[in-house]
Amino acid sequence: MLDRTDLAALLRDPDLLTGRAYLAGDWADAASGQTFEVRNPARGDVLMQVADLSRAEVARAIDAAHDAQKAWAARTAKDRAQVLRRWFELLMEHREDLGRILTAEQGKPLAEAEGEVAYGASFVEWFAEEAKRVYGDTIPGHAPDKRIQVIRQPIGVAAAITPWNFPNAMITRKAGPALAAGCAFVVRPASLTPLSALALGVLADRAGIPKGVFSVLPSSDSSGVGQEFCENPKVAKITFTGSTEVGRILLRQSADQIKKCSMELGGNAPFIVFDDADLDDAVEGAIACKFRNAGQTCVCANRIYVQAGVYNAFADKLQARLARMSVGDGLEEGTDFGPLIDMAAVEKVEAHIADARDKGAEVVMGGARHDKGGSFFQPTVVTGATQDMAFATEETFGPLAPLFRFDTEEEAIALANDTIFGLASYFYANDLSRVTRVSEALEYGIVGVNTGLISTEVAPFGGVKQSGLGREGSRYGIDEFLEMKYVCLSVKPEA
Numbered sequence: 001m002l003d004r005t006d007l008a009a010l011l012r013d014p015d016l017l018t019g020r021a022y023l024a025g026d027w028a029d030a031a032s033g034q035t036f037e038v039r040n041p042a043r044g045d046v047l048m049q050v051a052d053l054s055r056a057e058v059a060r061a062i063d064a065a066h067d068a069q070k071a072w073a074a075r076t077a078k079d080r081a082q083v084l085r086r087w088f089e090l091l092m093e094h095r096e097d098l099g100r101i102l103t104a105e106q107g108k109p110l111a112e113a114e115g116e117v118a119y120g121a122s123f124v125e126w127f128a129e130e131a132k133r134v135y136g137d138t139i140p141g142h143a144p145d146k147r148i149q150v151i152r153q154p155i156g157v158a159a160a161i162t163p164w165n166f167p168n169a170m171i172t173r174k175a176g177p178a179l180a181a182g183c184a185f186v187v188r189p190a191s192l193t194p195l196s197a198l199a200l201g202v203l204a205d206r207a208g209i210p211k212g213v214f215s216v217l218p219s220s221d222s223s224g225v226g227q228e229f230c231e232n233p234k235v236a237k238i239t240f241t242g243s244t245e246v247g248r249i250l251l252r253q254s255a256d257q258i259k260k261c262s263m264e265l266g267g268n269a270p271f272i273v274f275d276d277a278d279l280d281d282a283v284e285g286a287i288a289c290k291f292r293n294a295g296q297t298c299v300c301a302n303r304i305y306v307q308a309g310v311y312n313a314f315a316d317k318l319q320a321r322l323a324r325m326s327v328g329d330g331l332e333e334g335t336d337f338g339p340l341i342d343m344a345a346v347e348k349v350e351a352h353i354a355d356a357r358d359k360g361a362e363v364v365m366g367g368a369r370h371d372k373g374g375s376f377f378q379p380t381v382v383t384g385a386t387q388d389m390a391f392a393t394e395e396t397f398g399p400l401a402p403l404f405r406f407d408t409e410e411e412a413i414a415l416a417n418d419t420i421f422g423l424a425s426y427f428y429a430n431d432l433s434r435v436t437r438v439s440e441a442l443e444y445g446i447v448g449v450n451t452g453l454i455s456t457e458v459a460p461f462g463g464v465k466q467s468g469l470g471r472e473g474s475r476y477g478i479d480e481f482l483e484m485k486y487v488c489l490s491v492k493p494e495a
């Protein structure tokens with residue numbers, strides 16, 4: 001049993017745990033008194049009740065953000081940077097508590113949860129620094145009396161919709177650059193994981209982010225809030241992480257007002273092992289890449305292509321390594337893989353396994369629900385995977401590693417690119433010419449070479465094709481929250 005009291009008892013600062021919305025600088029219940037449940041995926045217990053805001057309350061937060069934004073933007077960049085720096089420090093000081101809250105509502109092992117909190121905080125730190133480097137430009141005039149200046153200004157109110165798989169970092173990766181640029185920011189977190197978002201609000205409040213500039217708006221009405229964000233003229237920017245399907249809905253809804261959108265959508269990452277790769281490294285990389293967050297990450301390997309000469313050896317080593325890893329409650333010491341987020345996620349993994357079996361693949365490891373019950377699932381390896389199987393075209397979002405066999409480099413590249421998605425891709429090889437050729441040929445926003453982990457605040461994260469629009473993190477990430485203005489000055493000659 002894990003309820004609110006138990007979870008609060010695990011925290012050094014129980015005030016981080018709240019079910020009230022952070023609306024326009026005030027902590028509030030829903031006016032209707034409605035709440036929705038947040039559950040712990042490992043035990044299925046109801047952890048807490050959280051304020052279930054209406055669309056009208058979300059509109060009120062947008063009004064407040066709109067009113068507060070101008071004064072926030074008018075502060076010096078250094079001043080905004082100092083407030084963000086304070087927020088970063090508080091996030092790091094409370095890393096353990098934030099990790100416990102995250103694991104309790106999302107399920108990932110504590111070490112991973114704390115890693116996510118530090119990763120999330122790194123975006124606030126990075127963009128606190130970048131706030132001071134929003135430079136403009138001076139362009140030589142096109143006529144003797146003309147001077148041309150380019151300035152970059154905050155876009156206005158940014159509205160974010162974020163997923164359950166990274167309940168902390170997907171918010172900070174958007175809020176950091178938005179606030180640094182001088183935007184106000186409202187976020188509706190996934191209804192499965194609002195507690196991490198609300199804890200971020202508690203610390204934003206303590207850090208001195210002004211009232212209204214940052215709001216956290218839990219609501220069970222995802223489509224109603226999505227419509228409000230897209231249709232409210234006071235919102236200038238939509239920033240979303242989630243499925244390609246919902247991304248399409250938000251883009252359609254944003255079209256009437258030509259709203260600026262950043263979309264970080266689904267992936268279907270190929271992970272290619274060439275026969276000149278270091279196989280032990282490739283196995284470690286595959287485990288980190290495929291099984292992180294129990295496979296519920298948009299940059300997780302979804303299809304593992306292994307060259308024929310090393311196929312059997314790779315499959316054996318992968319199984320041997322996985323056999324030493326443990327599935328369990330993320331709050332317990334020594335857990336490598338937590339539960340899946342819910343039973344729908346389990347059913348999707350099962351459907352992909354059944355489809356592969358029907359089409360001739362062999363399940364050589366796992367393949368079934370774990371005897372811990374609930375949404376725990378066995379780490380699974382499937383051999384004999386082929387392009388007609390469901391996981392070749394759809395994200396599994398679970399602990400299923402399908403191994404495809406290929407013969408030539410050309411074939412591997414064609415198979416890897418045979419998808420509507422283009423977020424992350426990975427390959428292991430040592431021949432320098434091959435590394436260069438393959439890096440250039442993969443149609444993806446991100447390529448990991450001899451590594452299964454590519455996430456960092458200093459590099460641009462984002463996809464091509466139907467994996468999204470825009471980039472998050474790095475020096476480019478702040479551009480998503482800025483508009484460029486060209487000022488043409490006519491200078492009269494002396495009278």
Ligand SMILES: NC(=O)C1=CN([C@@H]2O[C@H](COP(=O)(O)OP(=O)(O)OC[C@H]3O[C@@H](n4cnc5c(N)ncnc54)[C@H](OP(=O)(O)O)[C@@H]3O)[C@@H](O)[C@H]2O)C=CC1
Pocket residue numbers: 161162163164165188189190191192220222223224225226227241242243244246247249264265266267297298395396397
């Ligand atoms: N790129 C990524 O990081 C992610 C990819 N996915 C992919 O999507 C699949 C489904 O996962 P799921 O969680 O359902 O992803 P969704 O895209 O449905 O959810 C992501 C966020 O969008 C919200 N949302 C859902 N429908 C709407 C809508 N009509 N308008 C506005 N917001 C909406 C959700 O809210 P709520 O859940 O509260 O309804 C959540 O906050 C996964 O299996 C995976 O393949 C999922 C999550 C992240």
Ligand SMILES: O=C(O)CCCC(=O)O
Pocket residue numbers: 165166170241242264296297298299455461
């Ligand atoms: O699944 C996602 O959308 C977030 C990826 C986490 C990361 O940045 O690595």
